[in-house]
Amino acid sequence: MSLRHALLALLEAGPLTGYQLAKQFDRSVAFTWHARHSQIYTELRRLEHDGFVESAEAPRGGSARAVKRPYSLTRDGAGELERWVTEVEDAAPIRDPWHVKAQYLEFGSYENARRQFRAHREQYVILRDRYERHVEDLRNADTALIKRRLDKAEPSAHRAIVTFKVHAYANLIARARLEISWADEGLSLVDSMELADGASGDEEPVHRPSVQ
Amino acid sequence: MSLRHALLALLEAGPLTGYQLAKQFDRSVAFTWHARHSQIYTELRRLEHDGFVESAEAPRGGSARAVKRPYSLTRDGAGELERWVTEVEDAAPIRDPWHVKAQYLEFGSYENARRQFRAHREQYVILRDRYERHVEDLRNADTALIKRRLDKAEPSAHRAIVTFKVHAYANLIARARLEISWADEGLSLVDSMELADGASGDEEPVHRPSVQ
DNA sequence: AGCTCCATGTAAGTCGTTACATGATTCA
DNA sequence: TGAATCATGTAACGACTTACATGGAGCT
Numbered sequence: 001m002s003l004r005h006a007l008l009a010l011l012e013a014g015p016l017t018g019y020q021l022a023k024q025f026d027r028s029v030a031f032t033w034h035a036r037h038s039q040i041y042t043e044l045r046r047l048e049h050d051g052f053v054e055s056a057e058a059p060r061g062g063s064a065r066a067v068k069r070p071y072s073l074t075r076d077g078a079g080e081l082e083r084w085v086t087e088v089e090d091a092a093p094i095r096d097p098w099h100v101k102a103q104y105l106e107f108g109s110y111e112n113a114r115r116q117f118r119a120h121r122e123q124y125v126i127l128r129d130r131y132e133r134h135v136e137d138l139r140n141a142d143t144a145l146i147k148r149r150l151d152k153a154e155p156s157a158h159r160a161i162v163t164f165k166v167h168a169y170a171n172l173i174a175r176a177r178l179e180i181s182w183a184d185e186g187l188s189l190v191d192s193m194e195l196a197d198g199a200s201g202d203e204e205p206v207h208r209p210s211v212q
Numbered sequence: 213m214s215l216r217h218a219l220l221a222l223l224e225a226g227p228l229t230g231y232q233l234a235k236q237f238d239r240s241v242a243f244t245w246h247a248r249h250s251q252i253y254t255e256l257r258r259l260e261h262d263g264f265v266e267s268a269e270a271p272r273g274g275s276a277r278a279v280k281r282p283y284s285l286t287r288d289g290a291g292e293l294e295r296w297v298t299e300v301e302d303a304a305p306i307r308d309p310w311h312v313k314a315q316y317l318e319f320g321s322y323e324n325a326r327r328q329f330r331a332h333r334e335q336y337v338i339l340r341d342r343y344e345r346h347v348e349d350l351r352n353a354d355t356a357l358i359k360r361r362l363d364k365a366e367p368s369a370h371r372a373i374v375t376f377k378v379h380a381y382a383n384l385i386a387r388a389r390l391e392i393s394w395a396d397e398g399l400s401l402v403d404s405m406e407l408a409d410g411a412s413g414d415e416e417p418v419h420r421p422s423v424q
Numbered sequence: 425a426g427c428t429c430c431a432t433g434t435a436a437g438t439c440g441t442t443a444c445a446t447g448a449t450t451c452a
Numbered sequence: 453t454g455a456a457t458c459a460t461g462t463a464a465c466g467a468c469t470t471a472c473a474t475g476g477a478g479c480t
Binding site for chain 2: 001002005006008009012014015028029030031032033034072073074075077078079081082084085086088089091092093094095096097098099100101102103104105106107108112113115116119123127153154156157159160161163164165167168170171172174175178179182185186189193196197205206207208209210211212
Binding site for chain 3: 229230231232249250253254257272273278279280281305307
């Protein structure tokens with residue numbers, strides 16, 4: 001149920017159409033919660049049905065034929081947001097395809113294990129850089145979203161609004177760094193195992209999966 | 213699609229019934245991939261339909277009425293396992309309810325933020341301890357599963373089998389520690405913000421979510 | 425006789441993905 | 453005139469959850 005609340009949180013900064021919301025989403029919440037545009041549109045309709053947001057039909061462009069639909073938060077939606085933030089969540093069920101595979105790399109060659117660790121490393125280098133850029137923007141209050149939020153909020157709340165977000169991203173950055181150095185350790189681990197085994201560079205599985 | 217491959221990997225160590233599989237699962241793969249028993253049963257049927265495992269009906273207990281169904285890996289299943297381990301996965305879509313909330317803690321009171329960080333901390337203390345116990349068992353080859361796997365594999369592969377698993381869990385432990393110290397940082401962050409704001413101990417939201 | 429564990433599922437529903445479908449506006 | 457972007461969705465399917473359903477075996 002995080003999608004709904006993420007959307008409510010975005011709308012708390014002011015009305016947005018589904019499309020704008022989806023784009024804002026990709027630039028902020030998507031770092032912690034991935035969602036497709038199609039899902040955002042359907043969730044918005046559900047939120048409207050539940051009374052947490054309301055929408056209007058607005059003209060788009062000069063001619064009157066094209067239409068867009070700005071959504072805004074209702075009083076109930078604001079209440080739901082407040083309730084949600086007070087609620088303590090259960091630990092999220094862990095579901096990590098890469099770590100499942102990492103447990104069973106012996107079914108492939110050492111060279112394959114290296115490929116896997118390198119790919120993992122590259123993915124997290126990209127994420128780390130993206131997070132770092134974003135946290136920089138947050139610190140400088142330099143995104144459309146954070147500007148809208150600060151504009152709307154009492155100045156006394158500005159520090160908290162920025163600080164909580166920066167702290168959340170600090171965690172993501174630290175996590176990305178962890179994955180990178182862990183992948184590096186994996187790489188040297190593979191090297192040392194291969195050396196100890198006397199094998200070298202071939203593509204034979206370390207332990208070929210077999211029946212029975 | 214990690215569930216299927218996790219099940220295949222478990223069966224590579226030898227035949228197991230759905231129930232045994234579910235229990236082994238909870239004690240190993242579940243640390244990286246959560247699944248309910250009901251889902252495991254249905255996935256096993258699907259794997260059988262796809263030809264990756266096969267099952268037999270075996271009597272259970274003395275009387276012949278009760279039945280259990282041991283599954284075993286087929287040649288195709290072993291091949292699929294080998295293919296899977298060679299395949300490089302895309303980065304998993306991020307979906308983390310807690311970090312979504314952590315970005316918006318200003319909608320609650322400072323005291324609430326503390327509650328949230330404390331709950332987060334406690335969850336990861338439990339996980340850390342669980343991982344640490346498990347990695348100890350792995351290192352000592354002291355779980356039913358790892359014993360079966362080592363029994364079956366060539367001695368030359370033993371080191372790799374254990375090392376890859378231990379390394380995977382080392383990552384989970386490091387991650388849990390990260391979350392714990394991050395929660396601690398969060399707690400002192402809240403204290404210092406509250407102090408700077410002159411507020412103290414009440415349950416007023418730092419920035420009450422509002423409409424428009 | 426009653427409890428715990430072994431054992432195997434089904435059914436309904438939610439959440440999310442993938443692919444499709446359509447068309448207007450804006451700018452070069 | 454054509455490409456990029458704005459804009460809003462639907463349909464089918466797959467993965468996962470929750471709740472239900474049943475009953476034997478083994479032990480005290």
